[in-house]
Amino acid sequence: MERTDRIFPDKYIDLHLHLDGAVTSDIAKRLADMQGIALPADGEALEKLLSVGDDCKDLNEFLDCFELPLKLLQTTEALNECAYLVAEKMREQGVIYAEIRFAPQLHCEKGLTQRNAVDAVIRGLSRSTIKTGLILCCMRGEGIEEKNLETAELAEEYLGKGVNALDLAGAEGLFPTENFAELFAKIRKSGVPFTIHAGEADGAESVRKALEFGASRIGHGVRIKEDPELVSLIAKRGIPLEMCPNSNRLTRAVEDMKDYPFMDYLACGIKVTINTDDPAIESTDIAEEFRYMESRFGLTAEQQRQVLLNSADAAFADDDVKKWLKEQIAPGVNEK
Template sequence: MDLEALRALPKAELHQHLDGAIRPETAVELAAEAGISLDLDGARARMIAPPHCRDQAELLTYFDLPIALLQTTPALSRVSAELVEAMASDGVRYGEIRWAPRLHLERGLAVTAVIEAVAAGVEEAARRLGDTAPLIALIVTAMRSHPPGANVELARTAAAFGEPVVGFDLAGPEATYPAPPHAAAFRAAEEGGLALTAHAGEVPGPERIREAIDLGVRRIAHGVTSAQDPATIALVRERDVTLDLCPTSNVQAGIVPDLAAHPLARLHRAGVSVTISTDDRTVSNTTLSEEMARSALAQEMTADELAAIALNGFRRGFWRGLALSRLTDLAQRAWGAWAVTEPAIS
């Protein structure tokens, strides 16, 4: 399969984290500004996770440096703009960027200022990119480990911000922190008009996926462990919940041993709505085009299957309004034409 052809196709990416996508070169400069000693090798070693971590908890340690560096308005805006540029050069035409504003308050910023800084970076990238700028929506992430009351406040602030913030998410160590204590935050987000998603299914057992579905989410970030349990697959399908899967990241977190064992294609064939994303361009050292190419090859997908999964990204996006419908039409034509010329993936 031609990676360049995939790169040129219009793509949607629904699951990626701002803090997992800092360019190592940028990290070195931000560290210098923050008085942290860091060279390029050090930045790479602390931000790019190995192919196989022990578990999700170990993978999460690769976000410690990024979080430390993203504590000022200029740093947040710069990294946001650079991520949008990276997505544009990868052919992403619609992207949702998520991050946890409450992790960026260490040096005095308020939650609203953090959201403003990221939105300003996205706008700056749009100015620089002009016609090639992707449509970008933001998802505000609440941390499982944070106090439920603080997350309710976060949901209200995120909802009050308005566009480009369109969604509300939950993330963090699943093994230790269940989702139900954060149900009130999800109600507040929903009442404020935000679309709901949550991270779940990166640790063994389908319970965390059921908890996320009980929060009323339309999409689950990962949800990989649903594949182990027919009843959970049935529930995900019945509620029409989309799983935003990130194959390389899931291998790194130790949920599956390798890409061939990832349930992406199997879930798609079982009628579950799935999408492909990078999760973290830097931490997982990948691009969306590469994720699509590698997954399609490892799982022996047909071109039609890959096209259908790619189009789910547009159809299941949280952005409301014509801009996304227009992009969906464009993507449908482009992927349809590609699938005709690419009958077998090899």
């Protein structure tokens, strides 16, 4: 990945990061050691199990990288430690606020309940000095309605007590957003804010459905450009897009990155944000994402500042946290 010598911001916000997609080789070794699990590989071979390269063929190859992390994240101790290590790694990289998401239903293979999993991650994040919010993911799929309802109920119970919001993740192309109308009707009544992965593997209509359901943010949203009226609507309503450049590049959400619409969205007033998604799988971090956007698309220092202010505005956090974030990004901005 091309790098430049210019000076980038030293403080970042990451609103879209999956816990199991942030398990680097050093974290994997730590989790394996503490559980007495033999890793299937070491060195470069382990890296290949946990990440993809520029030659990644498709989303399926990308998704294969979640297999090992999920095997390592089936105990409360492992989830606690992983959440802490991921948060600390982000702090070291200059992140001042992160919203970390995970699907508790994916961590119940060895007897944990979803509640056990949520408690463990909250405890792990609380050990770090970085400010964080936790987003619980419901999953796309068949026959998991009860599991998703349980996740939604836990989000309502823990809202403001470690959990900030809900999400819908998974195979968008196979399980369309419109299939989850009943789930989000119940979530809307609960008052829990939510984002939805949409407009990544499926088209603009997926985003329209997410907005109809009441999503206050959109995960990715790359393909809204297929519907100019939707682009205008999102700009007018101030709906933030959680864009993840290198993830979109590697999963082929955009076949040719010269067509990546980020700069067009920014120019028309959409609240675009830059995030990592699955940093271990992509071998990236938030600073690298900003470097990529500068070197590939000419994102200026002022535009980077605006993107970070967008992130502060979009955060599932209270007003005091948002004001603090804005002051860290652009001192004096709250006085204007």
